[in-house]
Amino acid sequence: MAAALQTLGGGIGITLHWIAFTPTIEQQATEEQKKKWLKLAQDVAIVGAYAQTEMGHGTFVRGLETTATYDPSTQEFVINSPTLTSTKWWPGGLGKTANHATVMAQLYTRGKCYGPHNFMVQIRSLENHQPCPGVTLGDIGPKMESNGNDNGFARFDHVRIPRENMLMKFARVEADGTYVQPPSSKLAYSNMVYLRGTFVMSAAQALASATTIAVRYSCVRRQSEMKPGEPEPQILEYQTQQYKLFPQLAAAYAFWFASWFMTQQHGSITGSMEKGDMSGLAELHALSAGLKSYTTAVTARGIDVCRMACGGHGYSHASGLPALFGGAAALCTAEGENTVMMLQTARYLVKCFAQSQAGKRLTGTVAYLSAVQPSPVAGNRNMSDLGTLVAAFQHRAARMVRHAAMQMQGEMQKGKAREDAWNSCSVLLIKAAEAHVHSFVVRNFAETVQTVEVDESVRAVLTSLCQLYSLYGITEHAGDFLKDGYLTGRDIDAASSHLSAMLARVRPDAVALVDAFDLHDKILRSVLGRYDGRVYEHLYEWAKKSPLNKSEVHESYYKYLQPFLKSNRAKL
Ligand SMILES: CC/C=C\C/C=C\C/C=C\C/C=C\C/C=C\C/C=C/C(=O)SCCNC(=O)CCNC(=O)[C@H](O)C(C)(C)COP(=O)(O)OP(=O)(O)OC[C@H]1O[C@@H](n2cnc3c(N)ncnc32)[C@H](O)[C@@H]1OP(=O)(O)O
Numbered sequence: 001m002a003a004a005l006q007t008l009g010g011g012i013g014i015t016l017h018w019i020a021f022t023p024t025i026e027q028q029a030t031e032e033q034k035k036k037w038l039k040l041a042q043d044v045a046i047v048g049a050y051a052q053t054e055m056g057h058g059t060f061v062r063g064l065e066t067t068a069t070y071d072p073s074t075q076e077f078v079i080n081s082p083t084l085t086s087t088k089w090w091p092g093g094l095g096k097t098a099n100h101a102t103v104m105a106q107l108y109t110r111g112k113c114y115g116p117h118n119f120m121v122q123i124r125s126l127e128n129h130q131p132c133p134g135v136t137l138g139d140i141g142p143k144m145e146s147n148g149n150d151n152g153f154a155r156f157d158h159v160r161i162p163r164e165n166m167l168m169k170f171a172r173v174e175a176d177g178t179y180v181q182p183p184s185s186k187l188a189y190s191n192m193v194y195l196r197g198t199f200v201m202s203a204a205q206a207l208a209s210a211t212t213i214a215v216r217y218s219c220v221r222r223q224s225e226m227k228p229g230e231p232e233p234q235i236l237e238y239q240t241q242q243y244k245l246f247p248q249l250a251a252a253y254a255f256w257f258a259s260w261f262m263t264q265q266h267g268s269i270t271g272s273m274e275k276g277d278m279s280g281l282a283e284l285h286a287l288s289a290g291l292k293s294y295t296t297a298v299t300a301r302g303i304d305v306c307r308m309a310c311g312g313h314g315y316s317h318a319s320g321l322p323a324l325f326g327g328a329a330a331l332c333t334a335e336g337e338n339t340v341m342m343l344q345t346a347r348y349l350v351k352c353f354a355q356s357q358a359g360k361r362l363t364g365t366v367a368y369l370s371a372v373q374p375s376p377v378a379g380n381r382n383m384s385d386l387g388t389l390v391a392a393f394q395h396r397a398a399r400m401v402r403h404a405a406m407q408m409q410g411e412m413q414k415g416k417a418r419e420d421a422w423n424s425c426s427v428l429l430i431k432a433a434e435a436h437v438h439s440f441v442v443r444n445f446a447e448t449v450q451t452v453e454v455d456e457s458v459r460a461v462l463t464s465l466c467q468l469y470s471l472y473g474i475t476e477h478a479g480d481f482l483k484d485g486y487l488t489g490r491d492i493d494a495a496s497s498h499l500s501a502m503l504a505r506v507r508p509d510a511v512a513l514v515d516a517f518d519l520h521d522k523i524l525r526s527v528l529g530r531y532d533g534r535v536y537e538h539l540y541e542w543a544k545k546s547p548l549n550k551s552e553v554h555e556s557y558y559k560y561l562q563p564f565l566k567s568n569r570a571k572l
Pocket residue numbers: 005016019020050052053058059060061062092146186187189190192193195202203205206281282285324326327328330331333334335336337340344347348351
């Protein structure tokens with residue numbers, strides 16, 4: 001993944017060739033079509049972009065305006081951008097790098113629209129890289145981060161492609177224009193499900209990078225006096241610094257383990273789908289959408305906490321943290337904007353809740369929804385027991401899902417249309433879905449630390465990290481757990497004091513825990529996070545290389561400052 005994210009130099013980028021274009025061929029092309037394009041893509045004999053989003057639509061895929069109209073007389077599709085807002089906008093590599101693109105377009109045949117489908121379109125000449133006839137291309141301009149990637153725009157003016165360029169593994173158009181339905185219309189979205197799943201690992205890696213930088217730097221940096229007259233301590237000795245960094249470190253491990261589960265689930269469910277069993281698709285979509293949304297949001301916030309914990313040097317590009325934040329922030333929007341994705345998970349939860357109310361036994365990641373007792377059993381809980389912590393998160397999620405679903409039912413009973421009831425409860429629905437994903441991450445973390453094949457001393461450290469992650473979640477969201485009395489004020493106090501104990505428990509292993517991510521300096525690209533800890537010498541060397549230091553007196557002095565100073569002095 002790190003290699004794939006490596007751009008080939010400023011201004012071009014083939015990240016999306018690897019993580020979106022090539023997987024789309026793998027997942028949506030027929031065997032015949034794979035023979036034609038897959039090896040070319042894998043050998044980078046062609047470079048591709050995944051062109052779905054348009055200037056006017058990103059979230060609402062069914063609202064995309066690009067058209068692919070079938071012409072049976074020539075057995076071709078005509079790809080067209082009918083409006084300005086239909087201009088493909090954002091796809092990575094589309095501006096200057098790619099010579100092919102999978103284009104998501106509304107399929108029209110025999111005068112009827114069959115919705116969004118993927119089409120292979122050559123966009124640049126393989127001889128001179130000039131845009132193909134009818135294709136207008138360009139870069140969309142500077143962005144918050146990742147300016148090495150040429151996110152681009154594309155317009156199509158009645159560009160003709162052979163019928164065989166429709167990716168036809170699921171849906172097909174016959175030579176005479178007959179449309180053949182896919183097993184599910186959502187299979188055209190399969191690449192997005194796959195990519196969302198990979199974002200969970202991207203988030204874990206990003207948070208692992210940020211915590212590696214911040215923890216290592218917090219052992220190098222000495223500041224202030226903890227006791228008068230004593231030497232300045234490492235800033236990691238301050239409990240507040242531990243409270244900032246260790247929950248992020250624990251989350252990095254939690255998300256890393258969640259990405260293992262996501263990858264395994266994706267493999268097994270898509271394996272079943274290959275055999276025609278579509279039953280797992282809804283769960284896969286809900287899990288990938290929710291995990292992508294949750295992990296990328298927590299990661300972006302967590303990276304900024306790490307940046308702030310490193311003081312002024314954290315704000316310098318020398319730390320690598322601003323770039324990491326910018327990249328992680330992109331993950332919150334790309335591949336399905338986080339709010340919309342979490343609402344997709346909420347939609348699945350409401351559906352499952354209704355099924356469980358109707359007596360159906362739920363399975364998979366929602367099984368707990370039918371098993372959790374509505375009546376709280378208050379009492380002195382053992383807040384250091386992982387089973388107790390997992391049960392608390394599941395009870396919280398089940399209560400919030402039930403509450404949101406019942407609110408929606410209540411709105412509809414008052415006569416509101418389902419869509420209006422949904423919208424007026426969508427904040428509750430989002431919070432319930434977040435609680436659901438949070439409970440999954442906690443449960444998965446606990447199950448992984450209890451079963452992973454490691455030395456018992458390592459298991460003990462991972463168990464402490466899992467307790468820390470869970471206790472942090474409970475104290476940060478205490479109101480959710482207190483609301484129905486499932487946890488008492490005493491339980492929350494116990495959780496807080498146990499959390500403090502866990503901070504102190506993790507401290508001696510903090511550097512080992514970040515070293516275990518095994519992120520090379522070349523990947524970290526951070527003076528503060530250097531493995532050898534020689535921060536100050538390298539910070540000075542880094543600064544001296546700043547372009548502003550190429551000359552002792554910068555040309556701007558002669559152009560602007562000198563005349564300005566002169567005129568001000570003349571007035572004295
Ligand atoms: C270490 C790294 C550190 C930092 C990072 C460093 C660098 C990174 C920096 C820059 C790079 C950043 C990113 C690069 C990576 C990737 C690039 C990005 C690519 C893209 O963004 S590609 C475009 C992505 N676009 C989207 O995801 C669009 C989102 N919208 C949708 O998916 C759909 O429109 C939506 C919202 C699901 C709605 O679909 P629709 O309207 O058709 O359905 P409904 O809501 O009506 O639901 C109907 C029904 O269908 C079910 N369903 C929906 N989707 C799916 C699905 N995919 N699979 C299965 N089922 C689906 C839904 O559940 C409903 O079912 P029900 O009726 O309830 O039974």
